Amino acid sequence: MSKQRIVVVGNGMVGHKFIDTIIGNDETKYEVITFSEESRLAYDRVQLSYFFSGKTAEDLALTDAAYYEENGIKFVLNDKVVDLDFDNRNVITASGRVESYDKLVLATGSYPFVPPIPGNDQEHCHVYRTIDDLEDITKSGETSKIGVVIGGGLLGLEAGNALVNLGVETHIVEFAPRLMAVQLDDGGGSLLKRKIEDLGVHVHTEKATTEIVAGTTSRYRMNFADGSHLETDMIIFSAGIRPQDELARKTGIPIGERGGIVINNHCETGVEDVYAIGECALWENFIFGLVAPGYQMAKVAAAHMHGDSDTEFTGADMSTKLKLLGIDVASIGEVHGKTPGAQSYTYHDEIEQVYKRLIVSADGTKMVGAVLVGDVEAYGTLLQLKLNDMKLPANPSVLILPSSGGEEAAGMGVDALPDTAAICSCFDVSKGDIKNAVAAGCCNMGELKASTKAATGCGGCTALAKQVLDSELLSLGFEVKKDICEHFAYSRQELADIIRVKKIKTFSELLVDCGSGLGCETCKPAVANILAAYWNEYVLEDAHVGLQDTNDNYLGNMQKDGTYSVVPRMPGGEVTPDGLIVIGQVAKEFNLYTKVTGGARVDLFGAQLHELPVIWKKLVDAGFETGHAYGKSLRTVKSCVGNTWCRYGVKNSIGFAIDLENRYKGLRSPHKVKFGVSGCTRECAEAQGKDFGLIATEGGWNLYFGGNGGMRPRHGDLFASDLTDEQVRTYVDRIYMFYIRTADRLQRTSVWLENLEGGIEYLREVILNDSLNINAELEAEMESNVANYQCEWKTTIESPEKLKRFKHFINSKEVDTGLAFKVIRGQRFPLAKEIEITELVE
Amino acid sequence: MDITSSNTTWTDICPINDLTPDAGICALYNEQQVAIFLCKQSSNVYAVANFDPFGHANVLSRGIIGSTEDIIYVASPLYKQRFNLATGECLDSEEHKIKIFNVRIENEQVQLKEAS
Ligand SMILES: Cc1cc2nc3c(=O)[nH]c(=O)nc-3n(C[C@H](O)[C@H](O)[C@H](O)COP(=O)(O)OP(=O)(O)OC[C@H]3O[C@@H](n4cnc5c(N)ncnc54)[C@H](O)[C@@H]3O)c2cc1C
Ligand code: SF4
Ligand code: SF4
Ligand code: FES
Numbered sequence: 037m038s039k040q041r042i043v044v045v046g047n048g049m050v051g052h053k054f055i056d057t058i059i060g061n062d063e064t065k066y067e068v069i070t071f072s073e074e075s076r077l078a079y080d081r082v083q084l085s086y087f088f089s090g091k092t093a094e095d096l097a098l099t100d101a102a103y104y105e106e107n108g109i110k111f112v113l114n115d116k117v118v119d120l121d122f123d124n125r126n127v128i129t130a131s132g133r134v135e136s137y138d139k140l141v142l143a144t145g146s147y148p149f150v151p152p153i154p155g156n157d158q159e160h161c162h163v164y165r166t167i168d169d170l171e172d173i174t175k176s177g178e179t180s181k182i183g184v185v186i187g188g189g190l191l192g193l194e195a196g197n198a199l200v201n202l203g204v205e206t207h208i209v210e211f212a213p214r215l216m217a218v219q220l221d222d223g224g225g226s227l228l229k230r231k232i233e234d235l236g237v238h239v240h241t242e243k244a245t246t247e248i249v250a251g252t253t254s255r256y257r258m259n260f261a262d263g264s265h266l267e268t269d270m271i272i273f274s275a276g277i278r279p280q281d282e283l284a285r286k287t288g289i290p291i292g293e294r295g296g297i298v299i300n301n302h303c304e305t306g307v308e309d310v311y312a313i314g315e316c317a318l319w320e321n322f323i324f325g326l327v328a329p330g331y332q333m334a335k336v337a338a339a340h341m342h343g344d345s346d347t348e349f350t351g352a353d354m355s356t357k358l359k360l361l362g363i364d365v366a367s368i369g370e371v372h373g374k375t376p377g378a379q380s381y382t383y384h385d386e387i388e389q390v391y392k393r394l395i396v397s398a399d400g401t402k403m404v405g406a407v408l409v410g411d412v413e414a415y416g417t418l419l420q421l422k423l424n425d426m427k428l429p430a431n432p433s434v435l436i437l438p439s440s441g442g443e444e445a446a447g448m449g450v451d452a453l454p455d456t457a458a459i460c461s462c463f464d465v466s467k468g469d470i471k472n473a474v475a476a477g478c479c480n481m482g483e484l485k486a487s488t489k490a491a492t493g494c495g496g497c498t499a500l501a502k503q504v505l506d507s508e509l510l511s512l513g514f515e516v517k518k519d520i521c522e523h524f525a526y527s528r529q530e531l532a533d534i535i536r537v538k539k540i541k542t543f544s545e546l547l548v549d550c551g552s553g554l555g556c557e558t559c560k561p562a563v564a565n566i567l568a569a570y571w572n573e574y575v576l577e578d579a580h581v582g583l584q585d586t587n588d589n590y591l592g593n594m595q596k597d598g599t600y601s602v603v604p605r606m607p608g609g610e611v612t613p614d615g616l617i618v619i620g621q622v623a624k625e626f627n628l629y630t631k632v633t634g635g636a637r638v639d640l641f642g643a644q645l646h647e648l649p650v651i652w653k654k655l656v657d658a659g660f661e662t663g664h665a666y667g668k669s670l671r672t673v674k675s676c677v678g679n680t681w682c683r684y685g686v687k688n689s690i691g692f693a694i695d696l697e698n699r700y701k702g703l704r705s706p707h708k709v710k711f712g713v714s715g716c717t718r719e720c721a722e723a724q725g726k727d728f729g730l731i732a733t734e735g736g737w738n739l740y741f742g743g744n745g746g747m748r749p750r751h752g753d754l755f756a757s758d759l760t761d762e763q764v765r766t767y768v769d770r771i772y773m774f775y776i777r778t779a780d781r782l783q784r785t786s787v788w789l790e791n792l793e794g795g796i797e798y799l800r801e802v803i804l805n806d807s808l809n810i811n812a813e814l815e816a817e818m819e820s821n822v823a824n825y826q827c828e829w830k831t832t833i834e835s836p837e838k839l840k841r842f843k844h845f846i847n848s849k850e851v852d853t854g855l856a857f858k859v860i861r862g863q864r865f866p867l868a869k870e871i872e873i874t875e876l877v878e
Numbered sequence: 879m880d881i882t883s884s885n886t887t888w889t890d891i892c893p894i895n896d897l898t899p900d901a902g903i904c905a906l907y908n909e910q911q912v913a914i915f916l917c918k919q920s921s922n923v924y925a926v927a928n929f930d931p932f933g934h935a936n937v938l939s940r941g942i943i944g945s946t947e948d949i950i951y952v953a954s955p956l957y958k959q960r961f962n963l964a965t966g967e968c969l970d971s972e973e974h975k976i977k978i979f980n981v982r983i984e985n986e987q988v989q990l991k992e993a994s
Binding site for chain 1: 929
């Protein structure tokens, strides 16, 4: 039998899902070719906004060329399908390419609607739909101070968040009287507005833009119908989407009155062998602007082509839960009072800014819909009640009332759900599917995601999926293990607790207490690090020496040839000319390769073991301290000069940076920690890219936490604003120790924060409201660390016993003859046999 | 002392007190670099070549001692490959094996001898 030839127009989320499904059904039966107008294969549009928090196009990709090639799928990028020829069964592209089909699938998605306002097509006017759009927005952001989003719906608020991330003053202009008019009722909408305004975003409702003209203080001026106006440098249109039905219009495939390609329950259009799926499709006069229904259509269409006419598309649930500008919002079912006789319960807490409304049927037994703003914990339960059409408890109000203290959240546990209950609607994973995955050996979220894909789409189901997973594991008698290695049946966090609570001071004690064997290169450094963080003893004490990882072992970073680097501390990057001269003299005397690091200090490379103490003696005598470049500890506090020199500075960032560096220097932690301190919002010190970032404002310091450069860049989350120096110190003390207590081995603060259940809000609860009642302990621990600080190099050079280790041979004064160097650009580089030194010489 | 004789006799290296428990030192012996380790728990002393065949540098004496099941090993400080201290075999790659030496404590002295 010859293969069926399937052409898929559009390689967006749904087009890709369809392809993935049909080859999964039977890859030998089909020949698939797909066209995309975009320059990339399908990517995760739902997560598009993460582009602004550091995700790259690759991170967002749903597939790649290799996967398609492996499965024999042909793809053509950057080529739009412009015509269809039903008689000869051909598609024709903009580049003139003609391909024949046996079955044709239209998955062309939708396009952003730009209202016909004069002036809407200027250089810094954008839409928000593709990665290319976001790249353009980023570029505009670089030259803008103020940005406006037109449209206060779901996508508009996401776009608003993007502007906030770009650091421009953000305004949202909405035509309707409330935000998220489709999903929220009046109460929910107005609370959302208040919360967003608290974040410094300006919200303007009931404003109709009439024209965009040249501005006087900014690039543009938007004039509104009511006579008012707003100046801005850039604009993002987010006024809704329209189904991309251009091809259907042109070729006569039936479309709906207000657009959209009409489909039946099998996703067939009005033309034979032509299907439409995803956001371009119109089912019973309804467009589904979410990805989950699109995925269902993809499955239905694939099944139908495969000869299965029983699988039908019968509509989809449009409930949504999201985090907009850090605010939780959810909407389930019908919330606009269109259901006859429906009654509602409303819970409104103006202090905590929580709004919940539950709409129930006339007889009070079934749920109709719900709106949640500010606290969406009940979402999972409510959604399941709605989806499974379950009977409500006798007093439905308990479903939205806050649970009082330690009590189980009201409602029902996941155990009450039937196996058919849909847990993840993005990937159509039911409770039964999760049970099966667990039975097949899956025991954590990572494995569950890999095997079922649950929680890898919009993420809205993560908490629920985890609950089901945990309850399944529990019922099968599993215990979830996170052992650090074969020598200890504990995680790093548990070991840290044991060490702290039992006041264990050495590795041997710990081994006797709860370990086995000799230990290894994983647990020894991890334990050394915990011991140092709690007791801050000299790391080269006999009991600790053998534990230290390569770099801590000789208080220097080992380089590829076995030599070490020497990095003196320069708090805040400040150094006196005399200090700099000493460094230069030392480097010259020992012929050390010299380089200024990204952390604003000087790195000296190529010191041999026996030279280290001599070099450090000279540096310590000149007033330098160790820079701990070798430790998993505080590295540098990068800063600008702030109001001491800079014309724009509002606070003394350099002075504060030096204070902070001196306070936390030497403190060992699960991974290295960096700070940044900027003297004003121009952010010259790039503080948001550091673990702890401080930016001076007129009102005080803004504290960011969880930023990262390196392998996976991430901007820190704003933890608190307008802080005094003292508050910063207190909060950093607490967060830092909390991280030390609970993070995994080698877990940077960014990953720790992302894995912290409840995220930054939870952290605020712990640090600001002392919800765990540990702040006093955390502060005391930090105080003791600060008090016990010592410069490890100073201690070492003062101890003849310790210095014995710093020579290459225990029984000879000779040095390592295995070292060889080559001079490039006037400095020394190691000459190891596998280095292509020629590459380095221009 | 000539090389042939030292192959068959024990050579004094250093006093036992120069060893740090559960850490290594490097000794010069017959123009070779030898890494010597004292394991506190078993009170055993081990001696292997100091050269790391993966990192191409003389650094094994600065590695961490560890155990997996009954094997006692040193993990290279450069790229963490593990070498069995008793046999010289690499636990992470069968092709690599490092030289081992006979070692003993005699009159409070650490002594080395070429392994036969
Ligand atoms: C910022 C943002 C956030 C979102 N958040 C959520 C969310 O939280 N939850 C949720 O469920 N949904 C969300 N959505 C909606 C979701 O992304 C869409 O429902 C989903 O992408 C629809 O998939 P699709 O394949 O139908 O369309 P698309 O993903 O848009 O794919 C259509 C593709 O077809 C191409 N194309 C169009 N015409 C042609 C042609 N003639 N020839 C060749 N190629 C063509 C287009 O260029 C496009 O690449 C969000 C959307 C955006 C933009
Ligand atoms: S962040 Fe502000 S204070 Fe610091 S250097 Fe830049 S402009 Fe000046
Ligand atoms: S980026 Fe890579 S090569 Fe450069 S210093 Fe870091 S680890 Fe070494
Ligand atoms: S519901 Fe979207 S990822 Fe599960």
